[in-house]
Amino acid sequence: MARKRFDDSNCSVARALNQVGDWWSLLIVLQAMYGTRRFVDFQQELGIAKNILCDRLARLVDNGVLKKVEVGEHGSRFEYRLTEKGRDLFPVVIALRQWGDKWNPAPDAAPLDLRDRATGQAIQTVQVHNAEGEPVTVRDVFVPGAPAPGTKKDPA
Template sequence: MAKRTSLKDSTCPVARSMEVIGDCWTMMIIRDAMLGARRFGEFQKSLGLAKNILAVRLKALVEDGILKLEPAADGSAYQDYVLTEKGQAVHPIMVALRQWGEDYAFKPGEPTTIMVDRKTGKQIKRLELHAADGRLLGYGDTTIVSSTA
C-alpha cells in the first residue's frame, strides 16, 4: 500500500485539520471521549477496534493535544484519556457531522439517535453559519482568501 502524503504543512486549514482528525477511527474515539469513555478498555469495547490500531490512534491524539493522560479518577493504577480544550473544540465539528448524517445517512424511519440539550431534554437546533452582520449564509455565500490579503 502506498504511503499517504502528509498534509501537516499545507496552507489549507481543512487539510491540516484532516491531518489530525480526518481518520474515521480517530473521530469515533473523539466521539466516545465526548460521551464519557476514558479508559483504553472502554474505547476498545465500544469500537471493537483492534488493540494495536486503537493504541496508535490514542497515542496520536495525545501527541496532537486532543486528549491528555491523567491518573485514573478512581485512584487505580490506570490512566484516563481526557479531552483537552483542543479536543473539546471538536464538538461543533462532531455536531455538524451528526446533523449531516441525520439528513443523509439514514433511510426514512430508520432508527437513529438524536442530540438533546442536557438542561431541557429537547433536541438541539440545527447549526447555522452567519455573516458578521447576522445574515444566514449558505453554500455559495462564502469564498476563501489569503489571510495576508
Template sequence: MVNRTRFDDSACPVARSVDAIGDWWSLLIVRDAFDGSRRFGEFQRSLGVAKNILTARLRALVAGGVLASVPASDGSAYREYVLTPKGEALFPVIVALRQWGEQHFFSAGEPHSELVDRQQGRPLDALEVRSADGRRLGPDDTLVHKVSEQ
C-alpha cells in the same frame, strides 16, 4: 507500505485539520470521549477496533494535543484519556457530522441515537453558518481567499 500524504504544512485549514485528526477511527474516539469514555477498554468495547489500531490512534491524538493521558480518576494504576481544550473545540464538528448523518442516512422515523440538551432534554437546533452580521450563509455565499504560493 505506502506513506501517508501529510498536510501539516498546507495553507488550507481543512487539510491541516484532516491531517491532525488522521482518520475516521480518530473521530469516533473523540465522539466517545464526548460521550464519557475515558479508558482504553471503554473505547475498545464501544468501537470494536483492534487494540493495535486503537493504541496508535490514541497515541496520535495525545501527540496532537486533542486528548491528554492522565492518571485514573479512581487512583488505580490505569491511565485515562480526557479531551483537552483543543479536543473540546471539536464539539461543533462532531455535532455537524451527527446532524448531517441524521439528515442523510436515516429514513423518517428510523431509530438512531440522539444528542439532546442536558438541561432541557430536547434535541439541538440544526447548526448554521452565519456571517458576522448574523445572516445565514450557504456555499454560494462564501469564497476562499487562497494564499499565493511563493
C-alpha cells in the same frame, strides 16, 4: 508509497485532517464526548483493534486533542480525556452527525437527540451564520481576492 501527510500544508483543513482525519480518530473523539475515558471502553464500544487504538490514542495525545491521565485509585490505570482543543471539535462532530442523520438515516437508530442541560430542549442544526446571525450556504459566501467559482479557467 506512503500515505501523504499534510503537516505542513498551508491549508488548515488539510492540517486538521492530518490530526483527526483518519477513520478512527474522529470516532474516538466522538466516544470521548459521550463520556468514554478508558482504553477498554473505547475498544469495546468502537470495535477497534488494540494496536490501532493504541496508535490513535497516542497520536491524539501528541496532537493535544486528548490528555492521558493516570488515575490513582487503581494503580497504573489511565484515562483519556478531551482537552479544550478536543472539546472544540464539538461543532465539527455534531455537524457531521447531523449531516449523516439527514442524508444517510440510520436503518434502525433514531437521529441524534441532543439536549441542552439548562433548558432540556433539543439543540439546533449546526449552520454557518453571517454577521447578522442569518444562516448562509456555500453559495452565499466568497473569499476576498479569490476568483468567483466557475470563472477560473475553461469557463463552461
